[in-house]
Amino acid sequence: MTVRPIEVAGGAVASSGTGIAPASSREAAFDKARRHSHLVRVLKFALPVAAIAIAAAFLGKSYMAAPSAIEIKSDDTAFSDGKLVMANPKLDGYTKDNQPYSMTARRAVQDASNQGVVELEGIDASLPLDKDNMAKVEAQRGVFDRDKNTLNLSQAITLTTTDGIVALFQSAFLNMGEGEMTTSEPVQIKLDGSTINSDSMNVLQNGKVFVFENKVRVTIEPQRYQTMRQDNGDL
């Protein structure tokens, strides 16, 4: 009995049928559109400039214009060739069920034209798994997307949890907002006496569900097995 994923067929609904307007109102509509697009062109240029100006205004020492849910503070910031470089930034945010998460890094680089994305180096994040279980994530490099509340870690990562898991990844995509993580590269998870290896893994529902796939290998050491039997009052 193999479990097949259910494909949901997405149907596209086409809407059509617009009446043909009389000639005069067509010119009017055309003029209106032309003025509109002119306005849009102006705004398209003006807005980014304004945005940079506002961002520049905020640069200073501490506060960055960030959505209330995510706050970035850093020791000092430098602004060079359109890139904002922050030393020891500290980012705080909230998952969708309002659990706080925090992240520090050695360095963060943010392109002024794209405020939502921050490149991080030397990352140290702590993520809530559930009320009394936190995950600590350490990674060399990653890209944090503030708007989507996600962290894409492209290099080796170590994850440790308060209840004793030590997990090693080659890369991982964390969706802090949803409390999910996924990796399509080999994973090793260790806990006193048992080890799980697989070539891909998904963590869902804030660490409630772990799905390992592709060459899953689990080893349970004797002493782990022993304590199970002792606890069950055998020996």
Next chain:
Amino acid sequence: QTDGASRMSGLKLSGNLPIQIESDKLEVRQNDNIAIFTGNVNVVQGKTAMKAGKMTVHYANDGGSAATGSSNIERIEIDDKVFVKSETQTATGDRGTFDMKSEVLVLSGNEVVLSEGPNVLVGCKLTVQMGTGLAEVEGCKKGNQPGPGRVMMSLTPGSQNSN
């Protein structure tokens, strides 16, 4: 003829060897305290091995967490054609359960086979005490036939005194 059950010993779990489990997929559900191995499940401990299509490990909800394996295994359910092999014996069935506390493995199905060399026992239920290795096959109840079902047993002459 035996009383519908016959005994052999050989299937055993040794307490001091690591258990290795392989499968295509493993899903650990913390809230339900279960870990589900699916797809070519292969469990090996020393010379004892078990193969099945699916194996569900039930953890006791004693505060530990299924994902970390820190909580204790209560029982294991095995589905989709179970094959168990030890140094001297093999057993097959449609499904099985293994109770951690009593260390009793039960294989069931419409044709459960326990064989040791040329000796074969066929019935509907095999109960093995994995601590001692004592195995017992119970026959299949045909319709409303009274009493325990019949166990087909074939012993090859001269092999009785082999173990």
